[in-house]
Amino acid sequence: MTGDHGHHQVESGSRLNDSHKHKDKHKDKEHRHKDHKKDKEREKSKYTNSEHRDSSEKKHKDREKERAKHREDSSERHKEKKREEKLKSHSSNGKHKREKENGYVSYIKTEEDNGYYNPTKQEKTVKRERDDDESEYKSKKIKVEKEHKVKKRKQEEDYDDYEEEEDVKPKKKSKEKKEDAAGGKKKGKKEPEEKWKWWEEERYTDGSKWRFLEHKGPVFAPPYERLPENVRFYYDGKPMKLTEQAEEVATFFAKMLDHEYTTKDIFRKNFFKDWRKEMTFEEKSRITDLNKCNFVEMSEYFKVQSENRKQMTKEGKQKIKEENERLVGEYGYCLMDNHKERIGNFRIEPPGLFRGRGDHPKMGMLKRRIRPEDIIINCSKDSKHPKPPPGSRWKEVRHDNKVTWLASWTENIQGSIKYIMLNPSSRIKGEKDWQKYETARRLKKCVEKIRAQYRDDWKSKEMRIRQRAVALYFIDKLALRAGNEKEEGESADTVGCCSLRVEHISLHPEMDGQEFVVELDFLGKDSIRYYNKIPVEKRVFKNLQLFLENKQPEDDVFDRLNTSILNKHLQELMDGLTAKVFRTYNASITLQQQLSQLTTPEDNVPAKILSYNRANRAVAILCNHQRAPPKTFEKSMQNLQAKIDAKKDQLSAAKKELKSAKADAKAMHDEKSKKAVETKKKAVQRLSEQLMKLEVQATDREENKQIALGTSKLNYLDPRISVAWCKKWEIPIEKIYNKTQREKFAWAIDMADKDYEF
DNA sequence: CCCATCACTTAGAATAACGACG
DNA sequence: CGTCGTTATTCTAAGTGATGGG
Numbered sequence: 160m161t162g163d164h165g166h167h168q169v170e171s172g173s174r175l176n177d178s179h180k181h182k183d184k185h186k187d188k189e190h191r192h193k194d195h196k197k198d199k200e201r202e203k204s205k206y207t208n209s210e211h212r213d214s215s216e217k218k219h220k221d222r223e224k225e226r227a228k229h230r231e232d233s234s235e236r237h238k239e240k241k242r243e244e245k246l247k248s249h250s251s252n253g254k255h256k257r258e259k260e261n262g263y264v265s266y267i268k269t270e271e272d273n274g275y276y277n278p279t280k281q282e283k284t285v286k287r288e289r290d291d292d293e294s295e296y297k298s299k300k301i302k303v304e305k306e307h308k309v310k311k312r313k314q315e316e317d318y319d320d321y322e323e324e325e326d327v328k329p330k331k332k333s334k335e336k337k338e339d340a341a342g343g344k345k346k347g348k349k350e351p352e353e354k355w356k357w358w359e360e361e362r363y364t365d366g367s368k369w370r371f372l373e374h375k376g377p378v379f380a381p382p383y384e385r386l387p388e389n390v391r392f393y394y395d396g397k398p399m400k401l402t403e404q405a406e407e408v409a410t411f412f413a414k415m416l417d418h419e420y421t422t423k424d425i426f427r428k429n430f431f432k433d434w435r436k437e438m439t440f441e442e443k444s445r446i447t448d449l450n451k452c453n454f455v456e457m458s459e460y461f462k463v464q465s466e467n468r469k470q471m472t473k474e475g476k477q478k479i480k481e482e483n484e485r486l487v488g489e490y491g492y493c494l495m496d497n498h499k500e501r502i503g504n505f506r507i508e509p510p511g512l513f514r515g516r517g518d519h520p521k522m523g524m525l526k527r528r529i530r531p532e533d534i535i536i537n538c539s540k541d542s543k544h545p546k547p548p549p550g551s552r553w554k555e556v557r558h559d560n561k562v563t564w565l566a567s568w569t570e571n572i573q574g575s576i577k578y579i580m581l582n583p584s585s586r587i588k589g590e591k592d593w594q595k596y597e598t599a600r601r602l603k604k605c606v607e608k609i610r611a612q613y614r615d616d617w618k619s620k621e622m623r624i625r626q627r628a629v630a631l632y633f634i635d636k637l638a639l640r641a642g643n644e645k646e647e648g649e650s651a652d653t654v655g656c657c658s659l660r661v662e663h664i665s666l667h668p669e670m671d672g673q674e675f676v677v678e679l680d681f682l683g684k685d686s687i688r689y690y691n692k693i694p695v696e697k698r699v700f701k702n703l704q705l706f707l708e709n710k711q712p713e714d715d716v717f718d719r720l721n722t723s724i725l726n727k728h729l730q731e732l733m734d735g736l737t738a739k740v741f742r743t744y745n746a747s748i749t750l751q752q753q754l755s756q757l758t759t760p761e762d763n764v765p766a767k768i769l770s771y772n773r774a775n776r777a778v779a780i781l782c783n784h785q786r787a788p789p790k791t792f793e794k795s796m797q798n799l800q801a802k803i804d805a806k807k808d809q810l811s812a813a814k815k816e817l818k819s820a821k822a823d824a825k826a827m828h829d830e831k832s833k834k835a836v837e838t839k840k841k842a843v844q845r846l847s848e849q850l851m852k853l854e855v856q857a858t859d860r861e862e863n864k865q866i867a868l869g870t871s872k873l874n875y876l877d878p879r880i881s882v883a884w885c886k887k888w889e890i891p892i893e894k895i896y897n898k899t900q901r902e903k904f905a906w907a908i909d910m911a912d913k914d915y916e917f
Numbered sequence: 918c919c920c921a922t923c924a925c926t927t928a929g930a931a932t933a934a935c936g937a938c939g
Numbered sequence: 940c941g942t943c944g945t946t947a948t949t950c951t952a953a954g955t956g957a958t959g960g961g
Binding site for chain 3: 504506508513514515516519570572573575577640641642643645650651653655683684685686722723726737738739789791794795798897898899
Binding site for chain 1: 919922923924925926927928929930
C-alpha cells in the first residue's frame with residue numbers, strides 16, 4: 160500500500176512556532192520523582208503479568224488507582240452539573256419545539272410563477288437563530304433585506320453570474336426529470352425549487368432532523384449473470400463447472416486478478432475460506448487448494464467485456480446514460496420537508512471481496528449480497544412508503560426523525576451499519592457543515608487561553624494531566640486525529656494521538672542542529688504514514704521522556720489518557736469542543752493566513768490561483784493528506800516540460816521578429832510597418848503570458864505530486880474564506896470550486912462577502 | 918464507569934466523463 | 940473522430956464522538 164509517503168517536516172513542524180515561541184522561560188521543575196514512583200507501581204502491576212501486551216487492562220488499572228487517589232476531585236461535581244444541565248435542556252427542548260409548526264413546510268408550493276421559485280415572496284421574517292454567532296445572524300438579515308427588492312436576482316455581485324449560468328443548465332434538465340420522477344405529488348406543480356436558501360431559514364431546535372420524509376428506497380445491485388459456457392474455470396488444470404453460487408464468488412476474485420491484493424497471503428486465505436462456504440459439498444471436497452485454481456479465462460472475459468463497453472457506439476452509450484438518468488431521476492431524490500433533495504448514495508453496495516486499506520486482517524473476505532430483507536427503511540409515517548421489490552419485504556420500516564438516514568443495513572465484514580443519506584448539497588448536510596465551521600470559529604476566540612492552559616498543565620503534578628496536556632499540544636500543533644482505541648485484529652493497525660505507542664515516537668535531544676526534536680512515525684487513518692520531525696519545547700520533551708520511561712515499544716505513550724477523557728476535558732473548556740475541532744480550526748486559520756501572506760495584488764489570475772493552491776497545499780500538508788503519485792505523473796510532467804520548451808522557442812522567435820519589425824519601422828517610417836510592430840508586440844506578449852501560465856502549471860503540479868488538496872478543501876476549510884478571497888481578488892469562483900463543490904458550498908457562496916473573516 | 922452501538926464525517930482509490938490534441 | 944491524459948464523480952472504508960444500558 161501507500162506506506163512510505165512523503166516527508167514534510169518543515170511546514171507542519173514550523174507552522175505554529177510563532178505562537179509557541181516563548182521557549183522555556185521557566186525552569187523545568189522536577190516533578191519527576193513523584194511520577195516516577197507512580198510509574199514504577201504501574202510497571203509492576205503490569206509486568207508481573209506474563210503477558211504484558213494488554214495495554215487496555217493496564218489503563219484500566221491505572222484509572223482505578225487514579226480514581227481512588229482523587230476521589231474528591233472535581234470530576235464528580237462536574238458530572239453532577241452536567242446531569243442537571245442535561246435535564247434542563249431536555250425540558251426546555253420540549254417547550255422550544257418550533258413555534259411555527261410548518262412555516263418551513265408549506266410556503267414553497269404556492270410560491271412560484273412560471274416555474275421559478277421566487278425566494279423573495281417568502282416569509283423572510285423567520286430568521287434562523289444561530290446558537291453561536293450573533294454577528295453572523297445580523298449580517299444575514301441585512302443581506303436578506305437587500306434581496307427583497309430584486310425579484311429575479313439581477314447580478315448584483317459577480318459571483319451570482321456564475322451561479323446563474325451554472326445552475327440554469329442542469330436545472331432545466333432536472334425539471335423534466337423531476338416531473339416524471341418523485342415530483343408530481345403535492346399539487347402536481349412544476350419544480351418549485353430554484354436554489355432553495357435553507358441557510359436563511361430557521362433550524363429545528365428540538366433535535367429532530369425533519370418533519371416529512373419520503374423516498375423510493377434504495378436500488379439493489381443487479382442479480383448475478385452466469386458466465387457463458389465457453390468461459391471456464393479450471394481446477395488443477397481441468398475445466399470445472401461451478402454452481403451459480405460458487406461461480407459468482409469466483410468471478411469476484413477473477414476481476415481482481417491483476418491487482419496485487421490477490422497475491423497477498425491474508426487476502427487469499429480469507430477469500431478461499433469464504434469462497435468455500437459458498438460451495439456445495441462436492442465442490443468443497445474437490446477444490447481444496449487455491450493455488451490450483453485458474454481464473455484466467457474468467458479474468459480475460461471481463462477484460463474483453465469492459466473493452467467492449469468502451470468501444471460501444473455513441474447510441475449505445477447514450478442509451479446507457481439515459482437509463483442511468485432515469486434511475487437517478489426515480490431513486491436519486493427524496494422529498495424532505497417539502498424540498499426535493501438529492502440522495503448521496505442510493506445504490507446498495509454490490510457484493511464483492513472486501514478490500515481493506517493497509518494491512519487489513521479481513522481483506523479478501525466475501526462481502527455478501529444485500530437483500531431487501533436486510534434493509535431498514537426510514538421515512539415519515541404519512542409518506543408514501545417505498546415498495547420492496549416484488550416478492551420481498553423490508554426488514555423494518557421505521558419513522559425516526561431524530562436521524563438523517565433513509566435506509567440502513569448491517570454489513571457482514573465488520574458488523575457495522577451502512578446508511579443511505581443525502582447529498583452534501585442538501586440542507587441537512589449543509590447545516591451541519593456550517594455549524595462545524597462556526598464551532599471552529601468559536602475555538603478561535605478562546606484558543607489562546609486553551610493553549611496557555613495546556614502549557615501550564617505540562618507542569619502539573621498529576622501524570623494524567625500532563626499526558627492530556629501534551630497530547631492536546633500535539634493535536635493542536637500537528638493537527639493529529641484524536642486516536643480512538645480500536646479492537647485489535649479487527650482492522651489495520653493504525654493510530655491517532657491518544658493511541659500513539661512508544662514505537663511510534665523517538666526523542667532526539669539534539670538533531671540537525673536543533674534541540675529537543677520529536678520524531679513521529681506511524682500509520683494513521685487509511686494506513687497513511689505520518690512522518691514528521693518536530694522541534695518542541697523543552698518541557699514537552701521532558702514530559703515525553705517521562706512518558707516513555709520503562710515502557711515497551713508496544714505500550715501506549717499516553718497510558719492514562721483516551722479520547723473520551725480528552726474530549727470530556729475539552730468540553731469543559733468550550734461548549735462543543737472536541738479534538739477534531741482543532742483540525743478544522745487549524746486548517747481554516749492556516750488557509751486564511753497563507754492566503755493573505757501569499758497573494759500578491761499585482762499578480763494576474765493564474766498566479767493568484769497558484770497562490771491559492773499553495774495555501775491549500777500548506778493545509779493539506781498540515782493535515783497529512785496524501786495520495787499515491789499518479790501513475791502517469793512522470794510522463795505528464797515531461798509532456799508539460801516539452802510544451803514549455805516549445806513555447807519558449809516560439810517566444811524567442813517572436814521576439815526576434817519583433818526586433819526586426821522594429822528595425823523595419825525605424826527605417827521605413829510608414830504606417831504599415833508600425834502596425835506590424837504592434838502586432839508583433841502583441842504576439843510576444845501573448846506568448847510570454849502563455850509561457851508563464853504553463854510554468855505556473857508545472858510548478859503547481861510538481862508541488863502536488865503526492866499531496867491531495869481535495870480532502871482539506873472539502874472537509875476542513877471554511878468555504879467562506881475561499882469565497883471571500885475570490886471576491887476580493889475578482890477570481891471566478893469556478894477556478895476554485897467545481898460544480899459539485901459549488902453545490903455543496905452554495906450557502907457559503909451566497910453569504911460570504913469579500914470581508915469575511917474566519 | 919465502561920463498553921457496545923449508532924450516526925455521521927472524513928478519506929483515498931477506482932472509475933467515469935470530459936476535453937485537448939493530432 | 941479516436942486517443943490520451945486530466946478532472947470529476949462515485950464508492951465505500953475508516954475515522955470521530957455521542958449515547959445509553961448494564
